[in-house]
Amino acid sequence: MLEIPTFEDIQEAAERIRPYAHRTPVFTCATLNERFGARLFFKCENFQKVGAFKFRGACNAVFSLSEEEARLGVATHSSGNHAAALALAAKLRGIQAHIVMPENSAKIKIAAVKDYGAAITFCKPTLEARETVLAEVVEKTGAILIHPYDNAQVIAGQGTAALELLEEIPDLDMIMAPVSGGGPMSGTAIAARGLAPRIELIGVEPEAADDAYRSLRAGELMPLTSSITIADGLRATLSERTFTILRTHDCSIVTVSEAAIIEGMRLIWERMKIVIEPSAAVTIAALLENKVSISGKCVGIILSGGNVDLNQLPW
Amino acid sequence: MLEIPTFEDIQEAAERIRPYAHRTPVFTCATLNERFGARLFFKCENFQKVGAFKFRGACNAVFSLSEEEARLGVATHSSGNHAAALALAAKLRGIQAHIVMPENSAKIKIAAVKDYGAAITFCKPTLEARETVLAEVVEKTGAILIHPYDNAQVIAGQGTAALELLEEIPDLDMIMAPVSGGGPMSGTAIAARGLAPRIELIGVEPEAADDAYRSLRAGELMPLTSSITIADGLRATLSERTFTILRTHDCSIVTVSEAAIIEGMRLIWERMKIVIEPSAAVTIAALLENKVSISGKCVGIILSGGNVDLNQLPW
Numbered sequence: 001m002l003e004i005p006t007f008e009d010i011q012e013a014a015e016r017i018r019p020y021a022h023r024t025p026v027f028t029c030a031t032l033n034e035r036f037g038a039r040l041f042f043k044c045e046n047f048q049k050v051g052a053f054k055f056r057g058a059c060n061a062v063f064s065l066s067e068e069e070a071r072l073g074v075a076t077h078s079s080g081n082h083a084a085a086l087a088l089a090a091k092l093r094g095i096q097a098h099i100v101m102p103e104n105s106a107k108i109k110i111a112a113v114k115d116y117g118a119a120i121t122f123c124k125p126t127l128e129a130r131e132t133v134l135a136e137v138v139e140k141t142g143a144i145l146i147h148p149y150d151n152a153q154v155i156a157g158q159g160t161a162a163l164e165l166l167e168e169i170p171d172l173d174m175i176m177a178p179v180s181g182g183g184p185m186s187g188t189a190i191a192a193r194g195l196a197p198r199i200e201l202i203g204v205e206p207e208a209a210d211d212a213y214r215s216l217r218a219g220e221l222m223p224l225t226s227s228i229t230i231a232d233g234l235r236a237t238l239s240e241r242t243f244t245i246l247r248t249h250d251c252s253i254v255t256v257s258e259a260a261i262i263e264g265m266r267l268i269w270e271r272m273k274i275v276i277e278p279s280a281a282v283t284i285a286a287l288l289e290n291k292v293s294i295s296g297k298c299v300g301i302i303l304s305g306g307n308v309d310l311n312q313l314p315w
Numbered sequence: 316m317l318e319i320p321t322f323e324d325i326q327e328a329a330e331r332i333r334p335y336a337h338r339t340p341v342f343t344c345a346t347l348n349e350r351f352g353a354r355l356f357f358k359c360e361n362f363q364k365v366g367a368f369k370f371r372g373a374c375n376a377v378f379s380l381s382e383e384e385a386r387l388g389v390a391t392h393s394s395g396n397h398a399a400a401l402a403l404a405a406k407l408r409g410i411q412a413h414i415v416m417p418e419n420s421a422k423i424k425i426a427a428v429k430d431y432g433a434a435i436t437f438c439k440p441t442l443e444a445r446e447t448v449l450a451e452v453v454e455k456t457g458a459i460l461i462h463p464y465d466n467a468q469v470i471a472g473q474g475t476a477a478l479e480l481l482e483e484i485p486d487l488d489m490i491m492a493p494v495s496g497g498g499p500m501s502g503t504a505i506a507a508r509g510l511a512p513r514i515e516l517i518g519v520e521p522e523a524a525d526d527a528y529r530s531l532r533a534g535e536l537m538p539l540t541s542s543i544t545i546a547d548g549l550r551a552t553l554s555e556r557t558f559t560i561l562r563t564h565d566c567s568i569v570t571v572s573e574a575a576i577i578e579g580m581r582l583i584w585e586r587m588k589i590v591i592e593p594s595a596a597v598t599i600a601a602l603l604e605n606k607v608s609i610s611g612k613c614v615g616i617i618l619s620g621g622n623v624d625l626n627q628l629p630w
Contacts, residue, residue, distance in 0.1 A: 025340065046588040266625060273361040273621035275588040306588035310581060310630060 002241050003152040007194030010159040010187065013060040017157060020059050020092050022048055024161070026168050029272050036287050038294040041172065043165040046276050046306025050084040050112070052233075053161050053184060053304050054148070058085035060157030061146045062093050070095050072142035077123070077130040079105040080233055081305055082148035087116035098143050100134045102126075106309060149183030150239035159187025165300045166195045174294065176283040177302040179203035179212045179253060180234040182242030184304060189249035202292055203246065204282040206230075207255040211237045216246060216253050230258055230314055233279030233305065254292060260285035262314045268303070278314070280304040317556050318467040322509030325474040325502065328375040332472060335374050335407050337363055339476070341483050344587050351602050353609040356487065358480040361591050361621025365399040365427070367548075368476050368499055368619050369463070373400035375472030376461045377408050385410050387457035392438070392445040394420040395548060396620055397463035402431035413458050415449045417441075421624060464498025465554035474502025480615045481510045489609065491598040492617040494518035494527045494568060495549040497557025499619060504564035517607055518561065519597040521545075522570040526552045531561060531568050545573055545629055548594030548620065569607060575600035577629045583618070593629070595619040 005013075027042045045053035062074055073096035076086050083099045090097035097118040101110060102125035113120055123133040138145055146154065161184070162175055175192050179185045185203040192199050205212050206229035214222040221243050227235035238246070246253075256264075264284030268276050280303045286292050320328075342357045360368035377389055388411035391401050398414045405412035412433040416425060417440035428435055438448040453460055461469065476499070477490055490507050494500045500518040507514050520527050521544035529537040536558050542550035553561070561568070571579075579599030583591050595618045601607050 051588060269590055269625060273366060273590040275584055275590060310584060310628070313625070313628070315625060 002244060004241065004245060005152045005156040005159070005187070005190055007190055009152070009156040010163055010191045010194070013153070013156040014160040014163055016063050017056055017059045017160060020089070021056055023164055024048055026165060027272060027274070031271050036294060038296060039298045041165065041169045041298070041300045042272070043161055043300060043302050044274065045161055045302060045304050046274060046280060050081060050088055051305055051307045052081035052085065053158060053302065054081040054085040055088065056160050057154035057157035057183060057187070058082060058089040058146065059092070061151055061153040062086070062089040062095070064153045065144060069144055072144070073098060074146045075134060075138050075141065075143035076100070076146050076148060077134045078148055080109060081307060084109065084112045084116065086146055087113045087118035090118065091116045096143070098137050098141055100130055100137060102130065108309065149181035149236065150241055152241070155183050155187045155190070155242070155245070157187065158184040159191035161302055162188040162191040162300070163195070165302070166192060169298070169300060170196070171298055172196065172199060172300045173297040174200035174202060175300040175302070176202045176204060176286065176292070178231070178234055178279050178282045178304050179205045180279070181236035182212060182238045182246055184302065185251060186242045186245035188302060189245060189251050193249050201249065201251040202286070203251050203253045204286045205253055205255050206234055206261060206282060207257055209235055210255045212246065213253040213255050215243055216251070231261055231279040231282055233277065234282065254286050256282050256285035256289055256291060260289045264288055266315060275306045275308060276303050277305045277308045280306070317559060319556065319560060320467045320471040320474070320502070320505060322505055324467070324471040325478055325506045325509070328468070328471040329475040329478055331378050332371055332374045332475060335404070336371055338479055339363055341480060342587060342589070346586050351609060353611060354613045356480065356484045356613070356615045357587070358476050358615060358617050359589065360476055360617060360619050361589060361595060365396060365403055366620055366622040367396035367400065368473060368617065369396040369400040370403065371475050372469035372472035372498060372502070373397060373461065374404040374407070376466055376468040377401070377404035377410070379468045380459060384459055387459070388413060389461045390449060390453050390456065390458035391415070391461050391463060392449045393463055395424060396622060399424065399427045399431065401461055402428045402433035405433065406431045411458070413452050413456055415445055415452060417445065423624065464496035464551065465556055470498050470502045470505070470557070470560070472502065473499040474506035476617055477503040477506040477615070478510070480617070481507060484613070484615060485511070486613055487511065487514060487615045488612040489515035489517060490615040490617070491517045491519060491601065491607070493546070493549055493594050493597045493619050494520045495594070496551035497527060497553045497561055499617065500566060501557045501560035503617060504560060504566050508564050516564065516566040517601070518566050518568045519601045520568055520570050521549055521576060521597060522572055524550055525570045527561065528568040528570050530558055531566070546576055546594040546597055548592065549597065569601050571597050571600035571604055571606065575604045579603055581630060590621045590623060591618050592620045592623045595621070
């Protein structure tokens with residue numbers, strides 16, 4: 001049985017995470033509105049705790065656990081934002097987080113996870129190694145596994161960003177969000193359909209990691225054949241659960257080039273003076289490449305995160 | 316006679332520019348509060364129009380002109396933010412701006428000034444050439460000269476940022492702002508003394524361009540002996556007017572190293588996910604170098620601008 005969150009689950013998630021997560025601001029930019037001939041509303045999840053919307057999902061999952069479930073802590077494998085998000089959520093609940101990280105993870109991310117008090121186990125940088133080591137950690141500690149996106153409570157948490165955005169700007173014609181494993185887009189879709197049944201939902205993916213695009217076209221889950229993209233947060237693949245949600249909520253997927261992702265990221269830095277990560281720039285890339293028809297529309301854009309290595313900028 | 320703006324002038328400026336300028340947000344950052352043991356409130360003028368608080372001063376000056384004065388346009392020399400600010404303010408009033416720019420100005424800044432419809436005259440990159448060419452332009456066009464900081468209406472306009480900040484956070488113990496020609500610090504001082512007579516006022520300057528520091532210590536205007544600093548917005552020198560205001564409003568000046576400016580800029584990008592320019596980072600540099608005693612205090616910080624060449628980052 002596939003547990004799929006409902007609109008009510010997202011409303012409950014919003015209540016649950018309210019004491020811990022930021023209600024992030026919605027930014028606008030006259031220059032970009034003029035350039036794209038639309039009214040754009042940016043939900044700034046780069047300002048979220050740990051610098052990414054991922055905190056919403058991790059926080060909702062951790063605080064949804066019963067006392068009994070939470071007692072032995074939580075565990076996941078992640079090299080990125082979910083690791084920090086789960087570590088902080090666990091710290092806030094006062095339980096232990098066990099994070100399996102590939103040994104080649106960025107030092108700054110390892111440091112952040114350590115700072116939040118998580119126990120880190122390093123592994124070889126392959127998906128197989130990550131899953132094997134995580135299984136061992138769960139076996140040994142009894143911690144509850146919190147998957148980064150294939151988890152109904154995580155998805156419900158991610159949906160709270162779109163919920164807040166639509167509360168603030170109710171007349172959106174469209175919402176755009178990045179797609180990787182499909183967690184945020186799934187949460188966004190459920191939240192948006194609950195409040196605005198006819199809204200257009202556009203997920204954006206790098207061409208270089210386009211499994212969601214191909215899966216929705218084929219009508220069945222297609223494997224990720226490669227994931228060499230600068231958008232390092234978008235290298236995961238849909239699960240049965242997120243695929244089902246995207247299909248049943250009438251989400252369209254468009255893909256964008258690496259060059260457009262870099263240009264989009266730079267455009268936001270220069271024009272809006274905010275730092276977003278490459279994964280958050282795919283939506284802007286879709287506008288730059290005219291992949292979406294937005295002329296005259298009121299468009300919400302989920303800027304998913306702002307964690308960038310300033311020593312390795314792509315320009 | 317030295318025309319010095321009063322607190323009432325700043326209140327009038329706030330009314331005057333309200334239809335044109337952004338009321339910028341005040342940001343906080345739990346990580347930085349913890350690190351510095353204080354409550355920090357950042358007035359985000361990097362989100363101001365043209366990406367800098369300079370727009371407030373230029374806008375107030377342009378809209379303070381009578382119809383008769385405004386008829387023949389406005390003029391200034393500037394390679395940076397004041398050029399764009401004056402060009403946009405003039406465009407909004409529907410009058411011509413004449414900008415004298417050094418021929419080695421950044422291409423992106425020249426493009427911005429052109430985009431706003433200003434007439435640009437290029438000159439050699441020396442102060443003498445700038446002033447000579449500007450005098451010719453004023454002679455020829457009859458435009459009104461709007462000095463970047465030695466102008467009472469400009470100073471009054473700059474003060475509106477501190478006015479908004481104190482309206483929002485009335486219990487500040489201290490306000491910090493960068494010092495160059497002293498326009499923003501002067502405006503800040505007048506606004507702050509009007510609302511909070513006992514507030515501490517700290518201006519921050521690069522060690523490499525420390526004329527304000529030396530002038531206030533000496534009790535007389537000291538010349539700028541060098542200005543080779545990464546904080547390219549802080550290379551100007553106090554005028555008799557701004558010197559007088561800083562003295563009579565009990566402003567302290569501290570100086571900071573180039574390394575600390577770079578570290579401060581990076582810290583804000585990484586932790587707050589916002590883009591600030593080196594000139595805006597001097598206040599953070601002062602905290603990093605323990606130049607100011609802020610422990611337990613409630614501190615307002617004017618983040619003056621966010622215009623950075625992303626191709627020439629200092630790390």
